[in-house]
Amino acid sequence: MRLMNRNPSRTTALFLGLLPFALLAIVYVLASAARLADNPADKLLPSLSTMAETFRIMAFEEDVRSGDRLLWLDTAASLWRLGLGLAISATLSLFIGIFIGFLPYGRAFLAPFISAFSMIPPITVLPILFIVLGLGEASKIGLIVVGTAPLMIRSLAQTVLSIPREEMVKAQTLGASSWQIALRVVLPQIWPALITAIRMGLISAWIFLISAEAIASTEGLGYRIFLVRRYLAMDVIVPYVAWITLIAYLTDRLLALLSRRAFRWAHLQGDAL
Amino acid sequence: MSGAGKAFVEARGIHVSYDGNPILERVHMSVDRGAFVTIVGASGCGKSTFLRLLLGQETPQKGEILVDGKKIAAEPDPDRGVVFQKYSVFPHLTVWQNLLLPAEIGGSPFLARLFGAARRHAEEAAEEMLVEIGLSHARNRYPAQLSGGMQQRLAIGQTLLKKPRILLLDEPFGALDPGIRADMHVLITELWRSCGMTVFMVTHDIQEAFKLGTRILVFDKVRHDPHAPERFGATITYDLPLDHKAKAAAALPPGILKTHSHQGVDVHA
Structure with missing residues (x-):
């Protein structure tokens, strides 16, 4: 039988899916053990137990200086910005997307503008946002909107057109x-299509969120990573990156599930990731 | 060609071209109320274009189309129902919701949804149509879960709920199996008789055209330029009333509906 016609069983598929994760973990553990054997004070590849302990402290113990539980403080701040930014983008894309895709006048009026606007590298707008909106929440949320809305609008307009x-x-x-x-x-x-657009938007939204937090912030996941970078605190950075990845992954899965549950008609044909 | 009385649907000197290439030229037609007009012709000779003109989806560059003596609107309206070969129902609505939609659109300008007595009234009509098109067992299915024949039955039922005076069918059974197609012929003939509509049906199946129609229009090019096949448009070359179907069939030269090759075998008209 041709390779393209062979399908793995459920267990095999699960095993295959977990394999790359396991391989990555094994490679890390081996490399970390090798470095720590050379120099027990090595900071670059901390052991899994060190990272777990640091993560526990970040999550459950109050910070000596501020009295906050830093992980939750950072997570809440970041998710608030991300959620609000994407909510604004989603609302804009829904209205403008339909306006452009549905009405020839809307298309003539806004399609060229949105196409041009979406070509602006969003990071270049960040200084403008900081100057105009200040260093507070508005500029960070603004960056997420500038970075995600144009593409989401175009994607929705295209869906309406098709x-x-x-x-x-x-x-x-x-x-x-x-x-x-x-x-x-x-x-x-x-x-x-809006849910799909949000799932696509999430990827770039995280990039812009972390960038904005890295530059000017006092809390947030991106802020923390860039703060502890100065101390080479890989035992904080690596778990934080894994934590962000986990949140992003779960959001994506939840949105996919929501789409399948709420819009069954749209998932009757074809496979989707 | 039309019988006695005033014409119901009339086309006068229609001319359509795309990008300077004529598709239809000098099309004249006059059809009585209640006729079942089948339209046949080779691929690309403007039958579907003509149907879109009747629908109001396109407007001719020259000429006009009249219904009941009045020029038709330049956009589709509920006077003229339509069933296409595909995509004639709404994929996000179940069979039942698809059948409720016409009443909801008609009865609720802002929300397009009905409540209370108005909804019950609409549900009665939808229920009746559901039985008539034989989809009672599939009421909660989405179109993607229906066979091609069931989708077309749903499309016809949805259209007829609006009671259009004119029904336009663009190769509605072209994608169906022969057995299913015969069932659909029975259904459409019954509905046509009971509703008293005037039907225009484009088909590439000559037998279907003879079987269903009371009148058959053949679209073809009368003039050919072998060096520039795009040069001339098509028009109605045969217009046959089918009261005596056998006689009409005999009137058509053999092979009239074969696809044109235009490779120098045509004689200049």
């Missing part, structure tokens, strides 16, 4: 107005 022309004509022959078609034909078909 709704078959036949559906639009059919709705008109049922007597529907533009408003009714937007509400009953376009909008419901866009929800799953």
Whole structure:
């Protein structure tokens, strides 16, 4: 049988899926053990137990200076910025995306602008945001919006445009107005695409969040990583990176699950990651 | 060609071209109320374009289309229902929701949703149609979970709930198995008789055209330039009433509907 036609069983698939993680862990443990055998004070590749202990302290013990439990403080601050930024982007992309995709006038008015705007490297806007909005929350959330909204808008507008022309004509022959078609034909078909757009947006949202926090912040996951970098505190950085990855991964899975549960019709055909 | 009385649907001197290439030229047609007009012709000779003109999805560069003596609107409206070969139902709505939609659109301009007595009224009509198109067992399925024939039955049912005076069918059964297709012929004939609509159906199946139609229109190019096949558009070359179907079939020269090769075998008209 051709390789392309062979499918792994459930257990095999699970094993294969876990294999790269296990390999990475093994390589790390071996390398770390080798370095620590040379120099027990080595900071570059701390042992798993050291990282676990540091993570426990960050999560459950109050910071001597501020009295905060730093991991939760940082996580809450970062998730608030990320969530608010993406919520704004999602709202913008829903309205502007439909406006561009559904109405020829909307397309003529905003499509060239959004296309041009989405080409701005968002990081270059960060100084402008800091100057205009100050160093507070607004500029960090602003960066996430600038970084994610244009692409999400374009993706949603494209989804609206690719709704078959036949559906639009059919709705008109049922007597529907533009408003009714937007509400009953376009909008419901866009929800799953919005979730996909958010999942795509999450990737860049994290990048911009960490960048903004690294430059000007007093708490947040990105702030902490860049703060302890000065002390080569790999035992903080590595668990923080793993923690961020875990949060991002779980958010992505949850959104995928939400889409399958809430919009069953959109997942009746084809495989999706 | 049309019988006695005033024409119901009329096309006068229609001319359509895309990017300077004529697709249709000098198309004249006059159809009585209640006719079942089948439209046949080789691929790319403008049958579907003509249907889109009747629908109002496109407007001709020259000429006009009249319904009941009035020029048709330049956009689709509930007067003219349509069923396409694909995508004629809404994929995010179940069979039941698809059948409720026409009433919800008609009865609720802002929300397009009905409640209370109005909803119960709409549900009765939807229920009746559900039985008529034989989809009662599939009411909670999404279109993607239906076979091609069931999807087309749903599309026809949804369209007819709006009681259009004119029904436009663009190769509606083209993707179906022969057995299913025969069932659909029975269904559409019954619905046409009971609703008293005027039907225009584009098909590439000549037998289907003869079987269903009371009148058959053949679209073809009358003039050919072998060096520039795009030079001339098509028009109605045969317009046959099918009251005596056998006679009409005999009137068509053999091979009229074979795909054109335009490779120098055509004689200049």
